[in-house]
Amino acid sequence: MNLENSKAQMRKGILELCILGIIDAEKEVYPSDIIARMKEAELIVVEGTLYPLLSRLMKGGLLDYSWVESKSGPPRKYYKLTENGKLHLKELKKTWGTLSQSVATITQNTQNHE
Amino acid sequence: MNLENSKAQMRKGILELCILGIIDAEKEVYPSDIIARMKEAELIVVEGTLYPLLSRLMKGGLLDYSWVESKSGPPRKYYKLTENGKLHLKELKKTWGTLSQSVATITQNTQNHE
DNA sequence: GAAAGGTATTATGCAATACAAGGTACTATT
DNA sequence: AATAGTACCTTGTATTGCATAATACCTTTC
Numbered sequence: 001m002n003l004e005n006s007k008a009q010m011r012k013g014i015l016e017l018c019i020l021g022i023i024d025a026e027k028e029v030y031p032s033d034i035i036a037r038m039k040e041a042e043l044i045v046v047e048g049t050l051y052p053l054l055s056r057l058m059k060g061g062l063l064d065y066s067w068v069e070s071k072s073g074p075p076r077k078y079y080k081l082t083e084n085g086k087l088h089l090k091e092l093k094k095t096w097g098t099l100s101q102s103v104a105t106i107t108q109n110t111q112n113h114e
Numbered sequence: 115m116n117l118e119n120s121k122a123q124m125r126k127g128i129l130e131l132c133i134l135g136i137i138d139a140e141k142e143v144y145p146s147d148i149i150a151r152m153k154e155a156e157l158i159v160v161e162g163t164l165y166p167l168l169s170r171l172m173k174g175g176l177l178d179y180s181w182v183e184s185k186s187g188p189p190r191k192y193y194k195l196t197e198n199g200k201l202h203l204k205e206l207k208k209t210w211g212t213l214s215q216s217v218a219t220i221t222q223n224t225q226n227h228e
Numbered sequence: 229g230a231a232a233g234g235t236a237t238t239a240t241g242c243a244a245t246a247c248a249a250g251g252t253a254c255t256a257t258t
Numbered sequence: 259a260a261t262a263g264t265a266c267c268t269t270g271t272a273t274t275g276c277a278t279a280a281t282a283c284c285t286t287t288c
Contacts, residue, residue, distance in 0.1 A: 002174070003202055005243070006130050007209045012244095012276060013127020014217055016120050021221045031235080041216040049276060051237065056275085060116065073234035074284040088117055093221060095121045100214065102155040103128055107135045107207060123275070126245060145266080163245055165268065170244085187265035188253040 011043065017096055018043060019053060020089040023063070023081055030068070030076035054079060062088050125157065131210055132157060133167060134203040137177070137195055144182070144190040168193060176202050 022037045023029055029037075031050055038045045057063045062085035065077045081089065136151045137143055143151075145164055152159045171177045176199035179191045195203065 003205055006202070006206055008276085009130065009244070010127040010206070010209055010213055013124040014213055015276080016123065018217065018220050021217075025220070037220070041219045042212065043216050046277080047236080048238090048278060048280095052276080055237090070234085070285085073286075074236080076235070088120070091117055092120055092124070095124055096217065098156065099124055099128055102157050103132065103135075103210065105155045106132050106139070106151070119274075122245085129245080160246080161267075162247060162249095162269090166245080169268090184254085184265080187255075188267080190266070 014096075015045070015049075016053065016057075017089075017092045019050070020057070020062070020081065020085065020092065023079055024086065024089055028078045028080045030078050032076075057085070060088075061085075128210075129159070129163075130167065130171075131203075131206045133164070134171070134176070134195065134199065134206065137193055138200065138203055142192045142194045144192050146190075171199070174202075175199075 018038060018041070019034060022034050026033065026037070031047065031054065034050060035045055035047070054063065058065070062082060063079050064082050065079045067075045068078045069075050132152060132155070133148060136148050140147065140151070145161065145168065148164060149159055149161070168177065172179070176196060177193050178196050179193045181189045182192045183189050
């Protein structure tokens with residue numbers, strides 16, 4: 001039990017939402033794009049975390065991909081949301097809203113003692 | 115990979131924050147109080163989840179407890195935050211704020227397609 | 229054609245909650 | 259005062275999903 005683990009647990013909670021959100025916003029992205037967008041939002045994600053997650057989302061029918069050639073290296077997998085993926089994202093956003101509200105309710109009474 | 119698991123992952127992320135927040139707000143609570151407060155905020159937690167968490171927080175030096183007799187049953191463990199616990203909570207709140215901001219940044223471009 | 233860098237994959241470990249079952253202490257009822 | 263019932267606490271096991279790190283492969287560039 002340490003602070004870093006606690007923070008990590010929080011980050012885990014929003015990871016999928018953020019990934020899906022980014023793909024939705026960009027229409028089509030490849031993993032490095034996602035990593036870059038995440039970084040812009042101050043969320044550090046590495047390939048070893050991202051790839052397995054994308055695989056799971058694929059398996060779940062939330063994503064689709066197509067190969068696109070690149071001039072700077074090997075071909076890339078460009079991902080986009082399926083209809084199911086959009087629905088899934090919508091639900092996650094709703095859940096996120098509800099949870100945020102819950103946290104707000106709970107922590108509002110906790111006036112910081114500083 | 116299904117929607118329920120994804121939602122569950124989100125809930126997990128805020129669990130510790132909420133528990134600590136509730137204890138902080140109430141000064142001293144026993145587990146049933148926590149479960150009740152969580153429920154009020156529409157967060158369902160059961161004993162089998164809560165107790166091990168409280169144990170971990172104890173081990174981490176974030177909580178303290180004292181036995182208090184009850185007229186409706188056996189004695190209860192009333193928990194309160196230690197100084198470390200308050201610090202920990204403060205950090206978690208800060209992290210929560212940052213993450214919320216990140217999610218907002220990422221999902222704002224994602225205008226819902228409805 | 230060799231090196232370097234970009235892209236994708238996978239194996240292993242770890243941390244934390246969910247679930248379910250059970251154990252103990254007290255109260256109430258008779 | 260015994261028994262049933264309830265409140266409270268504990269624990270073992272399974273499951274899940276991310277983190278880390280190592281690896282393999284494909285291009286370009288020099």
